[in-house]
Structure formats: structure tokens, C-alpha cells
Amino acid sequence: MSENATSLPSEQPSLTDACAAQFSNLKAGFEAKGGGIQFLRLHSAHVDSVIRALYATLISPQVDAPEGLCLVAAGGYGREELFPFSDLDLYFVARDEPAWKPYREPIAEMARTLWDLQMRVSHSTRTIEECGRLHSGNLEFSVSLLDVRYLAGDLALFERLRSQTILNLIVRDGNDLVRNLIDITSERHAKHGKTIFHLEPDVKEAPGGLRDYHVARWLARIGAISENRRWIGPEGAMFDGQKPTNIPGQTLQAQQAFEFLSTVRCFLHFQQGRNDNLLTYELHEKAAALGLGVNYGESVGPAQWMRNYYRHVRSIQHITTHAIGDSLPSRSSLYGLFQDWRSRLSNPDFSVLRGKIYPRSLAPGGWTTLLSLFEMMARHSLELSREAERWADQSLDALRAPANEGSGDSILSAEVWPALRRLLALPGTADALRAMHRLGVLAELIPGFRLIDALVIRDFYHRYTVDEHSFMTIQTLCELRRAAKETDGRADENFGAWRRKFAEICAELEQPELLTLALILHDTGKGMPGKDHTIGSLEVAKSVCARLGIYSADEETVAFLIGRHLEMSATVTRRDIFDTETLRSFATKTATPERLKMLCLLTCADINAVNPEALTPWKAEMLWQLYAMTANYFSRSVDQDRLQPADEAVAISGAALAARGDPTRLKAFLDGFPRRYLAAHSPSEIGEHFEWAQKIAQRPVQVKVRRRGAFNEITVMATDRPFLFASVAGTLAAWGMNILKVEALANRSGLVLDVFRFHDLHRTLEMNPSEIQRLEESVVDVLSGAKNVATMMKGRVNPNSLLGAKVKIPTQVSFDDASSSRCTILEVIAQDRPGLLYRVSATLAELACNIEVALIETEAQKAVDIFYLTRQSAKIDHSFQRVIRDALLERLAKP
16 A cells, blocks of 8 residues: 555656546536536546545555545536536545554555645545534534445445445434535525526526525435435436326426536536536626537526526526425424414415415305415415415416416406406515516516516626516515514514615505505516616506506606606705705605605615615615605794794794804805705804814814714814815825715815715724724825825825726716706716825816705716706806816726
8 A cells, every 4th residue: 555655656747637638628628519518427527536646556556445434526527517627525524533543554555646636626535424413513414414325345334234224314404414415505506596587696696596506405305305315316306206206397497507507517616617507697608609508609698698598597597496395394383383373374266284374165266365365475484385376377377368368468357457466566576576477477467577588788787687676675574574573673683774674664555555566567578679777668658557547646656666766966065965956856856745655765775776785874864864855844834944934033043052152153154155054063063063063273273083873974163265175085095995976165365175985995993993093084184184195195005906897887978957056067988096186176176166965876886977067156157168078087097
């Protein structure tokens, strides 16, 4: 044995070259034909030959020796599904500990050699007794035993391992293994948002991915072994009509999905040169150009290719869901009692067993009965059984029959809308609509929804397909409905204080079903040609309302919500909500308090469904403030809308009391500040600003950083000077802060008050409170001339930061003179980059423009910056607007 071990180094270079050449040949074969399954089998066979050769050299020249020790493949390698850069799971299984101790060093040498051959080996040595115990703390090991495959060593020991040890483990501890497997699967799904419709999915770990396919196979194998007390292959248990996935037509779909995803994962590994399973936008295009998994060598469009991807993962998600539902053992007697209680929900059409709905009759039902199935699901948080899905399929086929209305654009029966509207106002509406969509019921009711089925919009800001985005808006609405009913404070913990406020609005809605219908339809126009998807969505809505028999005021409400569904978001992000003109304009467009409530909730849900980070606490707060101020506007009369002298006197006296100052001097301090200053700041804040003003002669720059809930705020007071705004913006950018909004004010005496609200991306100030003072000092140093902000920015801004951008955003500069009575509004859309605000504000300062308010919005790689500008205390005339536009375009074109 030692002589064999010492002879290896002289052979190592040729082995390395041979392995590299074989891997290159396999890669070339895959790239020529695009066959993932074929690659997996050939790659596994190649690695088998290498491992057996090393085994013969290092462990035993006889492949079936020594006695008491065997080498097995596990996991993906055990299934002969070895992807290009996947880990190699190897177990040395010993009869007992003394049986493997003599081979400790050869085993270690074998592992080192495999690593030297660029194989990512994960090996361990286990006794057969250890293999027979359930490792609840290491579920991956216990599950991997379901896929063991003999490689070398004591064959009798392997047969004992497989036919006795693992078999007894499953029979004895199968329920615990199933529970643990289901729990881990649920946790994994939660990490991926519990949806298959990611625009950049992980083809292995995301719901509907390869891991789910294997979960279904593992559950099938455990169930079959537990029932038959003998070893049965996963395909036999899964696809021969036995439990747990006896779904007609599903066998071929599942296998095709596995073959497709296997090909895609091989492609991803080769493209990235590592075990990377993320299907990015760039790789969509490459895979589509190859026709990967579709018709290899024939290019298809990326959106069409991704629709094919979603079709496959949907079938895997389906079998996995049913496999989990059928395999889930009762957790406790309490759980069993709960399931028994839910069985009392049965009615003449459907029965409930173990949380699933079953049809009482096999005869197809009409629209009312079919919708009552999904209403039952949404009302009581139930799931559909396979029998219920088959019944729904048959009912839908009967409704599509030529003798029946119920397809195309024809008018449906008068009973459909009352049944549907009940469904659309329930706590589980989102789950029911997803099931209706998967089974084809939703598209039959609303044909226009087919336009956005698995539709990918490549804007790099939305995280999900268009149809899933719509369902997630409704899911947000359902969460708010549930939160409104909580009375013990749990809703605040789950959703945050701002969502509790929106939940209260949700509970006040008079017709929540109209809001849900608007959310279903609001993006259907994205599946139609044209730049403005709202126009297309309104066309679909008009057709749907006619089809369902929705007329008059209800139809107008749905059309209003769809037509204005971007209005509130645009107002929050692109207009100063404290400006009187902004508030009056928005209130006029909203028209009624009830529509305001519905539009607010629609906007909240719409933003929240873009991606998990889209509805920031800052944006939620601004949305709430706009809602509250508009609601107050509706509650006042026209005369009361104007700020009265008495109101101003109250604000000033309150500030004077807070500052313990003279009201006359305070009024002089306020002279020249816009009226909105009183609305945007509390009396205590105004009092503090007044105190600063009294000290400005001794300390020319006053700075204070505060934590404001989810964001930070820095307030700067100084006498007016060139580049003041730009200097503070540059300092914050140099510190890595993300600026959200800026309020720049000045009074008649030339005192400037700038309030920057920003997000501390790296939690610098939170984790290191002493840095707050250092940030304040940095601002003072920059404004006093002790530090140069341009120099600070150089260390922050990389000239090549735009080269790796996924999408190129052309710079756009536009002006609006109508939306503010005092200011010209400048909108700059550009590629997001560090220091962008500094560049824009410095350019405006060079042109002697005064920034009164700045709103900063980032959508993926697109920055949308809004500035309320004056020049010489007036709006900016059109000729000088052209000067500003040219200067900004030139400045932002530079790297």
C-alpha cells in the first residue's frame, strides 16, 4: 500500500492532463448539442473512472476490497447528476471504527489528489452505525443517503448499508425526516419570496428549481419505502401512478422540466466557470440566442425563452407542492384537532379533509360553483386537492364548450360577478388567484390577463414577472387586511408602524373588491404594444367590465384606479408634497376621500411588489404624509384651505415658547422663508433653528445629525455662500450616504437652512456613534474651506463605474413651470453613480441657480433627481433653461 502511494506523484502530471482533456471534451460536446442530461451522465462516469483508479492506487488494487470498508457516492453525484463545478460527495463507510483507521492517510491523500485535479470533493468517513441514525442537526447527510451509489470496496457492506441500515432508518424515522425536509424547504422558499417568478432566478434553490424536483423525489422515495418496506427507485415511486404525485399528464412535464433545468445549470456553470446557479439578465440573452433547452441552435427572444423557463418550473412547483401536502405527517394532537375542525367547513359541493378541498361530485360545475371552490380556498386558507384540480379542469372544459358562453370576449352570466366580487375581498385572495391562474380559470374569466402570463419586462428594477407582480400587490393587500384585524400588537411587529396605518385605511374601504380587480388589471397593458401601458390596461379593463357586467360607478372607479395608478407614486417621488400647488393638484385629481384611500393602498401595494427593497420606510412615510395631508385637504372648506394669520401666529408663538425667545425677533428670523417651512417643521424644530441663528456670528456654520426612524437627517445653517448645497451633498456622497431628499431654505437676511435626509447604506453612524460628530465636523471643515470636497470625492468616485452597468440610461433634462407657483421644477434622469447629485448641484451653483427642494429617487441603475429652482428669487425663463440643460448634459457626459 505504501509503495503504491509513493508511485503516484510520477503519474500525477499525466492524470491531471488526462482529466483536463476529458473535461474539455465533455464541455465541447455540451456546447455542440446542448444536452444537459447527457453531460451529467458522461461527467459522472468520467469521475467514477478517476476515483476508482485512485482507489486502486491508494486504497486497494482490488476494487471490491478491503473487507469492512466501502466507498459510495452520495447526493447529486450519487444520482449520476454531476454538474460541471458541483461538489463531489463521497462517503467512506466502515463496518466499525477499527476498519477504517488503517486507511486514514490514504483517504486523506485521495481527497487531496482530487482537489489537485480541480474536483471539489466533500468527503467524510462514517461507520455503518452512524449512517443508521437520524442526524437532525445535519439533515443534509441523512437526506444524501437516499441517493447512495456504490463505487468501490466491500460490496456486501454496501448492500447491508442500503438494504438494511438506510431502509430501517426510513421506516423508523421517516416521519421526522419528512418534517425536517419540509421545514427546510419552507425556509428556503421563504428566502426566495415563495415565488417561482423571479426575473433573475437561482435555478437550483429557488421555488420550482432543481432542489424542489429532488425534494419531490426524496418524499416519494421515503413514502414508498415506508409503505412497502423495501427499496424503490425515485422514478418508480414518483411516476408509476403511486403516491404522492399521481397527477395525470404530470409525469412527462416533470421529466421535461428536469431536463431543461439541468441543461440550463450546465450552461450557467460553463459560462461562469464556477458553481454559480443565478440566471442573470445577461445570461437570459445568451441562453435565448442559443435556443438552449428549446430548439438548440435556433435563436429565440429572451422574453419568450424565459416564459418557457417559467412553464417548466411551474410544473416542478406543482408536483413538489402536492408531494409536500401528501407527505406531511400530523405534528401533534393539537394539529390533528385543528384539521378535524377545518373538516367542518365542508358544504354540499365540497368536503374538507386535512386542510384540502375535495369535490363531492365528479360532474362538472358551472361558473358559480367553480368560483365557490376558490372562494372557499380564500376564505379559510385551504388548499386544493388533486381531485379538486381535476374537477376544476373538467368544469372549465365544459364552460369552454361551444354550447356555453364563457370564452373569448363574450358576456358572462349575471351570477359570475357577484360570485367573483365575494372572492376578491377575502383574506386569502392572492393564493386563490394564483391557483386560478395556474389552472387557466383566471384567463378564462379575464382574457386580457393572458397578455402578461410569465411576461418579463427587462427594466432591472422589477424583481418579478408582470403577472406575479400583480399577484404580489394583492398579497400585500391581503396582509394589510389581516393586520387590520390584529389587536395584540403582532401586526406592528410583522409589518412595521407604517403598515399598521395603511391597514387601518384598508379596514375602512367600502368596496375592497374593486381595488383588487384594479390590481389584477393595472399592468395588463404591458403585454400590448405602445409606450404607455396604462392606455392598454384601460382598454382591457373596459372589455372586462363589459364581460363581467360591471357598469356605472363601479366601472368608473376601476378605470380611475388604473388610469391614475402611477399618480401618487410620482407625486411622492417627483414633487414636493409640502408645496401648496402639489397638494391642491393631487387632491383635484383624486376627487373623493374613498378614491384617495383606494389609490393610497394601490400605490403602497404596487411599490411593495416591485422588489423587496422598493417600499423603503422613507418612501412609506412620504406616501402616508401625502395621504394624510390630502385627507385633511378634503375635510376643510375652501376658505379654511388658506393659511390664516391666526394659524401663523400659533406656529410662531409655539416656536418662541420652545426657544424661549422673543416672538418679534422670531418673526424677523422667519421673514423670507417659504410658508411651507411652518408646515414641514414642528415648533420645537423652528425654535432650535431660531436659537442657532442667534449664535451664527460666533459660529458661522451650525450642523446637527439626527436619527429619524428609518433614515438620518443632517441640518445645516450658515450664511449664504456659493456652492453651499453642492458642498454638503458632496460631503455626504464622500461618506457613502444615499441622499433621499433635500430642503434648502433661505430668509431675507441671507441665512440658509439646508435639511438633508439620507440613508446610511453601511450603517456607519449606527454602528459607530462617534462617527456622527466626525461627519458634522467634515461638513463644517468643507464649508469653512479647511477641506476640499472635490478632493474627498475623488476617493469615492470611480471613473469606470459606468462601464459595468447592466443597462445604459441616457441623460434627460426637462423643466416644468406649471406645477409650482414660485419655482421652476427641473427633472434630471441619468445613469446612477456616486457623486451624481454633487455634479448636478455644482453645475446649478455655477449658473447661480438656487435649489429650494431636491427629491432624489433611484430605480435600479436609473437616478431621477428633481430640483425646485429659482434664480434671482424668480422662476427661470425659457432661454436660461436651455443654458442649464446644455451645461448639465455636457457635465454628465464626462466620466
